[in-house]
Amino acid sequence: MTAIAIPKYNYASILKDAAKVSWQVEDLIGKNRPLDFCKPFLPDALVHSRSVSCLTPDEQLILNHIRGNSYLHLFGLVEEFILPLVINHVQSIGCSNIEATQAFLGFATEESKHIHLFREFASAFTAGFGYVCDTIGSPQAIADFVLQHSPLGVALVTLHIEWMTQRHFLDSVRNHHESLDPQFCSLLKHHWQEEAQHARLDTLMVQDLAQMLSPEEIEVAIADYINIMQYLNQGLKAQVKLDLAALQQVIGRTLTATEGDDFSQIQEFSYQQAFLVAGITHPNFIQTVRELSPGGYARIAAIAF
Ligand SMILES: [Fe+2]
Numbered sequence: 001m002t003a004i005a006i007p008k009y010n011y012a013s014i015l016k017d018a019a020k021v022s023w024q025v026e027d028l029i030g031k032n033r034p035l036d037f038c039k040p041f042l043p044d045a046l047v048h049s050r051s052v053s054c055l056t057p058d059e060q061l062i063l064n065h066i067r068g069n070s071y072l073h074l075f076g077l078v079e080e081f082i083l084p085l086v087i088n089h090v091q092s093i094g095c096s097n098i099e100a101t102q103a104f105l106g107f108a109t110e111e112s113k114h115i116h117l118f119r120e121f122a123s124a125f126t127a128g129f130g131y132v133c134d135t136i137g138s139p140q141a142i143a144d145f146v147l148q149h150s151p152l153g154v155a156l157v158t159l160h161i162e163w164m165t166q167r168h169f170l171d172s173v174r175n176h177h178e179s180l181d182p183q184f185c186s187l188l189k190h191h192w193q194e195e196a197q198h199a200r201l202d203t204l205m206v207q208d209l210a211q212m213l214s215p216e217e218i219e220v221a222i223a224d225y226i227n228i229m230q231y232l233n234q235g236l237k238a239q240v241k242l243d244l245a246a247l248q249q250v251i252g253r254t255l256t257a258t259e260g261d262d263f264s265q266i267q268e269f270s271y272q273q274a275f276l277v278a279g280i281t282h283p284n285f286i287q288t289v290r291e292l293s294p295g296g297y298a299r300i301a302a303i304a305f
């Protein structure tokens, strides 16, 4: 058993906040709400398409759209391992703390709605873009790999992802929405509204799981988190190659070797910043991990991508 600091969140206030948010997938995307391919889908801070100087402005916009599609796919993919993690956690807590059970059931319902949401947006993307962009996977194979690890290791990855989602919206989207496609902005905003509760529930789940473990088992979970991060990093690098292939097909030209290297370097950096660094360096993620294991956070901070 490991002593954990008193939780700063509580289930009653999370349930109260969750009840204020209410939207359905069909409110956000559908025949009457097409994506506007004249506008970027994501802020440049998340995709760095304008940094690829060998591309024309029109080509940079196409790259932004390709990154928008991969964003949908990558979020849909991670939610496919978050959902079973949360369902297993609900089963483990039973009915002894009924507010916790209610909150985690709501979490699972929302994550399954988000998977549906990302899939609907991905279908709208393919219909409007006119070209099928390849993405890494399969989601089931990736979920199978991730879920082989300890529940606390997977919960730490989930905590990372949910705080990262907060950062994407608050730092990059909230004040730049006028230049972005309104439907994509709406997706990011509505997803963020529910993730705000999830990030707090993840914190409580991490604390619950850690309380039952020895210090040695917590170190195993930290090692699992690092292993999953390195695996996801390989996936992001593979996605850069797929993005380059899609871009070249759509713009009808092949980049030179130097241009291709430049593209890959910028885009790998961009994916790592958006999906890995944004979570690892989030102050709330750091605080939770340091409470578990000060030495463990030092090992996480030292991950070389
Ligand atoms: Fe989600």
Ligand SMILES: [Fe+2]
Residues within 6 Å of the ligand: 111, 162, 194, 195, 198
């Ligand atoms: Fe979530």
